[in-house]
Structures are given as structure tokens and as C-alpha cells.
Amino acid sequence: MGNEADITRTAFRTCPLCEAGCGLEITVRGGQVTRIRGDMEDVFSHGFICPKGSTLKQLHEDPDRLRKPLVKRDGVHVEVEWPEAWAEVERGLMGVIDAHGRDAVATYLGNPSAHSLSAQLYNRSMLLGIGSRQRYSASTVDQWPRQLASAYVFGTPMSVPIPDLDHTDFLMIMGANPYASNGSLCTAPDFPGRIEAMRARGGTLVVVDPRRSRTAEEADRWLAIRPGTDALLLAAIVQTIAAEGLVDVGAHVAPHLRGLDGVLAACAPFTPERVAAATGLDPEQIRTVARELAAAPTAAVYGRIGTTTTEFGTTTSWLIDVVNIVTGNLDHRGGSLFTRPVSGGASTRGASGTGAGVRVGRGSTRVSGLPEVLGEYPVAALAEEITTPRGDTDEAPPVRALVTVAGNPVLSTPNSDRLAAALDTLDFMVSVDIYLNETTRHADVILPSPSALQKGHYDISLLQFAIRNVANYSEPVLPLDEGQPDEWEILVKLGLIAQGLGIDADVAEADEHAIAGLVRSAVRDAGSTIAGRDSVEILEALARSGRTGPARMLDLMLQSGPFGAAFGAGPADGASLDRLLAAPHGVDFGALEPRLPEVLRTPSGTIELDHPVLVADLDRLAAAIDGLAAREMVLVGRRDLRSNNSWMHNIQVLVKGKERCTLHVHPSDAVRLGLVDGGIAKIAGRVATLEAPVEVTDAVRPGVVSLPHGWGHGEDGARLRVAAGRPGVNSNVLSDHEALDPLSGTSVLNGIPVEICPG
Ligand SMILES: Nc1nc2c(c(=O)[nH]1)N[C@H]1C(S)=C(S)[C@@H](COP(=O)(O)OP(=O)(O)OC[C@H]3O[C@@H](n4cnc5c(=O)[nH]c(N)nc54)[C@H](O)[C@@H]3O)O[C@H]1N2
Ligand SMILES: Nc1nc2c(c(=O)[nH]1)N[C@H]1C(S)=C(S)[C@@H](COP(=O)(O)OP(=O)(O)OC[C@H]3O[C@@H](n4cnc5c(=O)[nH]c(N)nc54)[C@H](O)[C@@H]3O)O[C@H]1N2
Ligand code: SF4
Ligand SMILES: [Mo]
Secondary structure (H helix, E strand, C coil): CCCHHHCEEEEEEECCCCCCCCEEEEEEECCEEEEEEECCCCCCCCCCCCCCHHHHHHHHHCCCCCCCCEEEECCEEEECCHHHHHHHHHHHHHHHHHHHCHHHEEEEECHHHHHCHHHHHHHHHHHHHHCCCCEEEHHHHCCHHHHHHHHHHHCCCCCCCEECCCCCCEEEEECCCHHHHCCCCCECCCHHHHHHHHHHCCCEEEEECCECCHHHHCCCEEECCCCCCHHHHHHHHHHHHHHCCCCCCCCCCHHHEECHHHHHHHHCCCCHHHHHHHHCCCHHHHHHHHHHHHHCCCCEEEECHHHHCCCCHHHHHHHHHHHHHHCCCECCCCCEECCCCCCCCCCCCCCCCCCCCCCCCCCECCCCCCECECCECCHHHHHHHHHCCCCCCCCCCCCCEEEEECCCHHHHCCCHHHHHHHHCCCCEEEEECCCCCCCHHHCCEEECCCCHHHCCECCCCHHHHECEEEECCECCCCCCCCCCCCHHHHHHHHHHHHCCCCCCCCHHHHHHHHHHHHHHHHHHCCCCCCCCCCHHHHHHHHHHCCCCHHHHHHHHHHHHCCCECHHHCCCCCCECHHHHHCCCCCEEEEECCCCCCCCCCCCCCCEECCCHHHHHHHHHHHHHHHHHHHCCCEEECCCCCCCCCCCCCCCHHHHCCCCCCCEEECHHHHHHHCCCCCCEEEEECCCCEEEEEEEECCCECCCEEECCCCCCCCCCCCCCHHHHHCCCCCHHHCCCCCCEECCCCEECCCCEECEEEEC
16 A cells, blocks of 8 residues: 555545535545545435535635634633543533532534434433433424424424425425525435426426525516415415315325314415415415416425424424325325435334324423423523523522534524523533534533544435435545544533543443444334344344444444345345445435325324314414514525535635625615615614614515524634634524424524614
């Protein structure tokens, strides 16, 4: 073998930055990445990438990316060796646990943990080790409503119907802009190309969005809805379809559907005329789209951030399912289908066709009594759970310590100034993160994860929402730095320390316990391909590979999943880690196929379309109509292709060019409010006031202004030198922590009432 400096090699790796999961072809020379481009042979992305994909190199090389743990000493973060950082973590966490109990430790898991194999597999052991009910994540500023609606109707939060983009004739996109975001809860690399292919084969695209987004520009029709009113539009579509006798659920779905008549009756009051003023849509526009959806040979309605981060997020997500069902498009090629995840998931486990369903409200927050939903509390409540002193009747303590993993809640969650101030009052905070940023600057200890290129990858979560049944494993492209633990080792160790086992507790031994536990559940799981097998035999088979950590767990999941090789008992070309290692461009297990009734995990074994919580929420919706119609100015967000939530603004190639953190204002509003392009606007919401530069544009409807989130850098104590030069402002100082979808606890981030004047 020659010297590493002379060797040029090519590695293939899935991009972990967004949900599209594009295949990358990475050239490494002398241990350095020299080029990243789209992998033309990737079975799913076929060479597509966006401008962010190739910046994994810049991210890896970013001098501000943390390579050593930081500990705060006299208010300043200093680099330390790992043992010292762990000792600090033990002192801090055990101090709080011993004094106040486990519920005094809160955790917040951020978005990149959904894109990390380590975090997907080992966050659980960290959370169990901490043993607190104070669990938070970015889900309650994101997709919780969609997952809760699915849990009620289909039985698990992972049972989300996915639009069959490659086969549909009619796609209605609500509150999503895949031309910028590349899609979400619909894993589809080159989403834009797939839309264009649909239109080229004669299909129709309708976009419902208060902004004329890039996606709306590509559409056959743009419905410029008023923010926060999608549930009303959907209910009126259902009403029209029912009133015009167009309901046709199809023979495949009908036997498994519960409560359709009740749902239709509950939607009857929502006539297009009744919702016109609130939605800002003409009754004829609504009737037309309803008739088109009913008449199209196949159709799919798909909603994302603009539908979930609203006051009626859960009910909106449910009504999307209702429309897909009454038009005969659920579980149907060209309609919306359920993925059959290769690594298995909640919808493939357990008895086929029935399950325990979902329960919410196992516990509630101490201060506002907000219910637990799908294992979490609303992140909007975190600040008050920290700062409100213990009342005489409180059973639980205030939060005194916080653990964040791959999260930047100070920029991402509501009333961020209040949260930032609350973090300063904690007794202890530790962050697992790659940057010293707006959130981690509050931490006493920061434990750096390796860079994406130093980690193995498989999209356990996001491939459960993919438009094809695809599997793709990437080995680390570059080795770990000297002394650097892998991300899963950091998470396991945090859990062990929180259990009181000390900083020398054995991570490898904990991993052996974890895999043994997973094998025991897999052989007991009726839905697994290794159901009934001897767990010792399976553990021995896994041991023969010599793997440990995430790779071994993933192998178990693949082998015992629905396409699994089942340790020799399944098809010879069935899923296993070896199979994926031999296929660096991924393996395509085929297009989505109908899964009813097998996919259901509801207690009744039916699609519980009339779940009482959802039907009852229509009364709250009806009561809100006049208030929604009366609103004047409201604020919504937007995403930009070269940005990724709050944390990629330190990459020069992504932030160069025109200022992007601007307030979009319609020309008619600009005139009325006295705002000029390039001037400053003062935006006042219920909880705060913010100034931002104005961009006058008719790409937003009158009465609506738009400001992207994830900006507001340049804070003292952060270490983001590029981002500090282009700081922008933090839109979430305006988001109201009290404005929630009460069903899911998800914050209202779109449709925030504001008053605006020149700044
Ligand atoms: N107003 C408004 N607010 C929003 C939204 C909106 O549309 N409008 N969108 C919401 C949505 S959808 C989301 S998902 C949230 C995101 O909210 P968060 O998840 O809280 O924030 P991110 O910006 O994704 O921050 C990710 C953090 O992870 C770190 N990181 C990056 N890679 C890694 C890694 O490999 N390992 C570790 N350990 N850390 C890493 C980054 O440095 C950063 O600190 O924001 C939400 N907030
Ligand atoms: N480039 C880039 N890609 C990303 C991200 C990123 O920050 N940058 N973030 C990733 C993450 S974490 C997520 S969750 C996904 C999100 O993916 P998307 O859901 O596609 O996110 P957005 O691009 O914010 O699109 C939301 C749209 O909803 C519109 N909208 C606002 N309010 C309403 C409303 O009341 N009704 C309707 N119908 N529309 C409304 C907004 O104008 C906007 O166009 O993107 C992911 N991909
Ligand atoms: S679309 Fe998403 S997954 Fe694909 S290259 Fe861009 S950031 Fe990466
Ligand atoms: Mo998200």
C-alpha cells in the first residue's frame, strides 16, 4: 500500500442535510475531500443534489466546527480533553439529579438527530439513562400534528400516507415549498424534477400557499390562501364533494373505514361560502378544486410546515387524509400510500392489522398543565418549566438542567428571548453539538460530535416516509480524529453518567445490553421475519460479523424487517448490512404498494376516521372562523434553498450574495404602511418587537408578511465567524409561546398576528 497522501479514492455517501437523502460521490485524496458531486448511480437520487450537498466538505473543514469539548470557565468556553469534560458533566448532572430528582433534567433533541444513525439508535439509551419526563424536541415546532393525526387514524405516528409523486395525475401541495426545502415527510430526492415529470406526463399541480413560492410558480394554479385557514379549505372541499354526491372511497378502502358518515356530517356546515372570507378564497375556486380532486384518475393532497405549525395543525393533517379518502385516493397507486420501511418501523411491528393505538396526556407540564403527546411536552413550555419556582402543590420540580442534542432552540422555538434568558438561570447545561452557537453558548459543557463525513449513515426515520422502499447505508468517509468518540458513544455515556454509573462506565458493555434487548424484542415481535427464533442464535450470528454499535443494530433491523434476509431464513438477496455494503448506490426494494388493512395498528383494526378528538376539534374550528376572517396582518416564514434551518450560515458559499433575511411585504401593504424596499420595518407581535429589512414583492399575498427563521447570529460568546458577518434577525422572538395547536402542543409559527410600521 502506498502512502495515504498518494491515494485517491471515491466514497459514496447519503447526504444527511435534509430529508431528500441524495447520494453523493465523494473524492478523497490524501485524506482530504477534493470533490463532492451527485452520485449518478444512486438508485433513488440518480445524480441530483442541491447546492448544500457539496458543502459537507466546507462543513468538515470549517475552522469554527468544534473538535474538542468545551467547558465554560468564568463565562468563557475553553477547550478541554474528553475526560475533563466528562467529569464536568458528571458533576453537573448528578448535582441536579441528587438535589432535585430526575424530572429536574430536561432534554431537547434537534433536527439533525433525525438525520443521524447514531442519534436515531442511541438517543433512547440516553433518555432512559436520564429517566426524566421532561422531554422536548424540534417536533413540536414541526411535524407533530401530522404524526399525531396518523396515530389517531391509522394507529402509529409513523403511519403517514405519502403522495405517490411518480405516478399521480393531480398533486395538491399545501404549505410546502419543495423547490426550496426538497420535501419533508415525503422522502423524494429531486422532488422538483418529479413534479416536472408529472406535469410533462399531463398531470396537474395546485399549490395552496399565501406566498407565490418557487413551487407555486411551477403550478398550474396557485391558491393564495390566508394563513392558518387550511383546515377550513379542506373541510369545505369535503363538504362540496359530499354535497355534490362525489364521495367514492373505493372498494379497497371501504371495508376498513370507520365513521365516514359522521365525518361528512361534521364537515357539512363548512360550505365554501362560510369559509370564503377567512380563507380569502372564492367559493367557486374551492368548488373547482374539490371537483377536480374527485374527478382526477388519481390525486394526492400533501401538506407540510405551513399546515402543521398552525393552530389547527392536527385537524388539518387529518382533513388531508379525509380528502384523500373521499376521493378514492388512499392506499392507491397515484394517490397516497404507506411506505414499507426496509429497516422496519412502528407500522410493520406487532400484529398485522391491529394494535394499541395512541394515548396522550400521560403526564402534563408543571406550570401550564400541557399534556404529553407522543412522549414529549411542547417545547414552547420549556422556558416556564425552568423559570417558574416550585409551587406548594407541584409534584414535579422546576427544570434545573438541560441536555441538548443537535438542537438550536434559541433560534428555532417560540419567544426565543424568553428561552435564552431562562437558559442562563439553569444550574447545568450540556450540549452535544458541532458549533458554539446561539444555544450552546449557554451550555456549561459542549461535547462535539464528529463531522458528518466521519459518521456511518442510514436514514432510519426518513426512509419510513419515502416514495419508494429504498435502503442505503454509507460507511464513514473519513476516520475519527484522535481521541474523538463517535456520536453514539457520546450519547450512551451521557446516559450511563446520568444513571450514576460514573465517567468510566463501560460504553461497549452497555451496547451489548442494548443489542441483546433489541434481539429479544425482535424474536418476540409477530411482525418480524425472525419471530419465534432463538435470540442466542441471532446474537451469535450478529457477533460473527464482528460489528458493534449502530452498524450491528442496523443489521438486525434490516434482517428482521419486511424485506429482511432473516439470518439465512429469508430470501438470499434480502436486506442485511452485508447486502447494502455490497451496493454502495443503495438498493431499491420497489415502488410503494397498497398496505391496507395490514398497515393498520388501531385498536379497532379499522381506519378510525371519526376519532372523537378530531371530530370534536371541528367545533373549535367553526368557532374560529370569524376571528380568522377578521385578522389583519399576519407573519409567515419561508425557506431558502441555500439555507438549512439555523446552522449552515457559517458556510461562505451558502451565505454569499443578496441578503436573504428580509421581510417580504406586498406592494399594496407597503404603500399603506409607509414601507419602502430596502428600508426597515418594525414588526410588533404579542410577545416582542423586531426590526427587519423590507423587500417589497408581490410574491406574498396582501395582508401577509414573510420572514425566514434560523437567522439572528452574531451573539456574544458564539463562535460562528462567517455567520456573524451576515447575522440576519431571529424571527422566532415574535412567535408566541402561548399560541399552540392544543391537540399536539405544536407551536404556531405561521400566521402570527403582527402590526407593522416603518422602523
Ligand atoms: N419560525 C419558524 N421556526 C421554525 C420553523 C419554521 O418554519 N419557522 N421550522 C421548525 C423546524 S421544521 C425545525 S426542524 C426546527 C429546527 O430546530 P432545531 O433542531 O432546534 O435547530 P437546527 O437549526 O436544526 O439546529 C441544529 C443544531 O444541530 C447542530 N448540528 C448539526 N449537525 C450536527 C450533528 O451531526 N450532530 C450534532 N450533535 N449536532 C449537529 C447545529 O450546530 C445546530 O446547533 O426549527 C423550527 N423552527
Ligand atoms: N433549503 C432548506 N431545506 C430544508 C430546510 C431548510 O431550512 N432549508 N429545512 C428542512 C426542514 S427541518 C423541514 S421540516 C422541511 C420543511 O419543508 P416545507 O414544508 O416544504 O417548508 P417551507 O419551504 O418552509 O414551506 C412552507 C410553506 O408554507 C407556506 N405557508 C405559511 N403559512 C401557511 C398557511 O397557513 N397555509 C399554507 N397553505 N401555506 C402556508 C409558506 O409560505 C411556505 O412556502 O424543509 C427541510 N428542508
Ligand atoms: S437536497 Fe437535501 S439531501 Fe439532497 S443534496 Fe441538497 S441538502 Fe443534501
Ligand atoms: Mo423540520
